[in-house]
Amino acid sequence: MNKALSNAADETSATGISTSERILSTSAALFREKGYAGSTTRELAELLGIRKASLYHHIETKEEILYQICIASLTRIIDEISKSITEVVSQEDLRTMIRSHVVEIVGTRDFHSVMLTEMRGLTPDHLVEVVALRDRYEQLIRDVVSQSQSLGILRDDVAAKYLMLCLLNLLNWTIFWFKPGGDLDGEELGDLLASIYLEGASQMSTLGRVGAS
Amino acid sequence: MNKALSNAADETSATGISTSERILSTSAALFREKGYAGSTTRELAELLGIRKASLYHHIETKEEILYQICIASLTRIIDEISKSITEVVSQEDLRTMIRSHVVEIVGTRDFHSVMLTEMRGLTPDHLVEVVALRDRYEQLIRDVVSQSQSLGILRDDVAAKYLMLCLLNLLNWTIFWFKPGGDLDGEELGDLLASIYLEGASQMSTLGRVGAS
DNA sequence: GTCTATATTGTGATAGAC
DNA sequence: GTCTATCACAATATAGAC
Numbered sequence: 051m052n053k054a055l056s057n058a059a060d061e062t063s064a065t066g067i068s069t070s071e072r073i074l075s076t077s078a079a080l081f082r083e084k085g086y087a088g089s090t091t092r093e094l095a096e097l098l099g100i101r102k103a104s105l106y107h108h109i110e111t112k113e114e115i116l117y118q119i120c121i122a123s124l125t126r127i128i129d130e131i132s133k134s135i136t137e138v139v140s141q142e143d144l145r146t147m148i149r150s151h152v153v154e155i156v157g158t159r160d161f162h163s164v165m166l167t168e169m170r171g172l173t174p175d176h177l178v179e180v181v182a183l184r185d186r187y188e189q190l191i192r193d194v195v196s197q198s199q200s201l202g203i204l205r206d207d208v209a210a211k212y213l214m215l216c217l218l219n220l221l222n223w224t225i226f227w228f229k230p231g232g233d234l235d236g237e238e239l240g241d242l243l244a245s246i247y248l249e250g251a252s253q254m255s256t257l258g259r260v261g262a263s
Numbered sequence: 264m265n266k267a268l269s270n271a272a273d274e275t276s277a278t279g280i281s282t283s284e285r286i287l288s289t290s291a292a293l294f295r296e297k298g299y300a301g302s303t304t305r306e307l308a309e310l311l312g313i314r315k316a317s318l319y320h321h322i323e324t325k326e327e328i329l330y331q332i333c334i335a336s337l338t339r340i341i342d343e344i345s346k347s348i349t350e351v352v353s354q355e356d357l358r359t360m361i362r363s364h365v366v367e368i369v370g371t372r373d374f375h376s377v378m379l380t381e382m383r384g385l386t387p388d389h390l391v392e393v394v395a396l397r398d399r400y401e402q403l404i405r406d407v408v409s410q411s412q413s414l415g416i417l418r419d420d421v422a423a424k425y426l427m428l429c430l431l432n433l434l435n436w437t438i439f440w441f442k443p444g445g446d447l448d449g450e451e452l453g454d455l456l457a458s459i460y461l462e463g464a465s466q467m468s469t470l471g472r473v474g475a476s
Numbered sequence: 477g478t479c480t481a482t483a484t485t486g487t488g489a490t491a492g493a494c
Numbered sequence: 495g496t497c498t499a500t501c502a503c504a505a506t507a508t509a510g511a512c
Binding site: 083084085086087088141166167170171199202203204205206208212213215216217218219220221222223224226227234242243246247248249250251252253255 | 296297298299300301354380383384412415416417418419421425426428429430431432433434435436437439440447455456459460461462463464465466468
Binding site for chain 2: 477478479480481
């Protein structure tokens with residue numbers, strides 16, 4: 051059996067964590083690795099150490115698990131971003147928001163990855179609801195970008211929509227390669243991505259950087 | 264039947280294009296939309312306008328299609344990148360490489376997306392081969408980054424590995440939202456992403472930008 | 477090269493005992 | 495709340511005629 055996946059299941063098997071919660075976190079790890087359509091209820095049950103039929107005491111369908119993962123991921127990140135930015139008044143506020151964002155993404159990597167890449171597996175009704183929540187999340191970021199443009203913090207030769215999409219580009223793909231325990235932790239990666247988004251990666255642009263050696 | 268998908272099939276049904284090629288391009292569109300595991304040979308046959316069994320005159324397994332898509336995508340992009348950079352001697356060369364890269368990605372969107380996100384569906388043997396090819400592709404970019412650092416074009420306070428990953432972050436996520444016929448074409452998006460990677464998105468960093476109004 | 481028909485396995489989900 | 499046993503169906507793939 052896959053080691054990383056069974057670890058994800060083991061971590062939640064301590065007392066105090068409900069089976070429903072274990073199903074969610076174990077599924078998130080499984081779905082991230084094999085995809086929603088590529089994961090079976092048999093594998094999931096095995097990772098949880100129960101029989102396949104026992105799953106259905108806690109859930110009604112496999113799709114419901116995906117739905118719960120998407121909702122949990124989006125409500126969390128909307129909450130975290132909202133907390134990290136009451137108002138943008140300086141470039142430093144923007145940097146803080148990006149850092150919080152990255153720390154949240156890598157801290158809830160399984161949930162966030164599945165939400166971002168497996169959303170298409172939802173039933174039409176659930177998809178509408180989750181997409182609406184994702185739009186709210188993206189609008190939050192777009193508002194921050196737009197506000198920063200008005201304040202002269204971000205360039206305004208590009209529409210806020212595209213500056214927002216470029217920022218999400220820079221942050222989101224991280225889910226495909228970041229591994230906890232590597233030589234960068236979430237905070238450090240957040241700092242790096244924020245500095246590239248704000249100042250770029252060219253040598254010239256870093257000469258005047260705050261804290262540059 | 265889904266309109267975008269049947270269009271993708273129709274575009275290839277003109278004379279002169281072999282059924283094998285039609286299977287590849289139609290599968291790439293289907294797999295991008297529904298995922299490899301989420302797509303069935305029934306849907307594929309229907310999009311092609313043939314019976315499911317007829318597919319097996321051209322292919323041996325469904326997985327073989329995925330394999331061909333991954334190989335085609337990677338050999339193409341390795342070739343394109345190699346052509347676009349004989350040697351990096353200025354920031355403008357880097358900009359050219361990024362632009363070529365983006366144009367190639369969005370021009371072969373279906374193939375490239377499937378290669379990037381559905382690779383895990385390959386058999387172990389095929390996966391080893393495809394991952395080796397992907398590593399070659401990433402090494403190409405890493406070499407360019409590293410060379411640029413030596414020349415003082417890119418900042419050298421971060422390891423080439425991470426500058427390469429940040430660049431791929433910025434470029435790759437594009438596959439999830441770019442749609443041809445929108446208000447940005449591939450070239451324009453390439454310019455935008457190159458300028459953000461090199462100079463950042465902050466207002467300050469754009470004041471001295473070449474061509475800024 | 478495509479067809480009809482079918483084999484075979486894997487899938488999500490349920491019935492009902494404990 | 496978990497179990498054994500099983501259902502109903504969808505999946506990939508094959509056989510053999512045309």
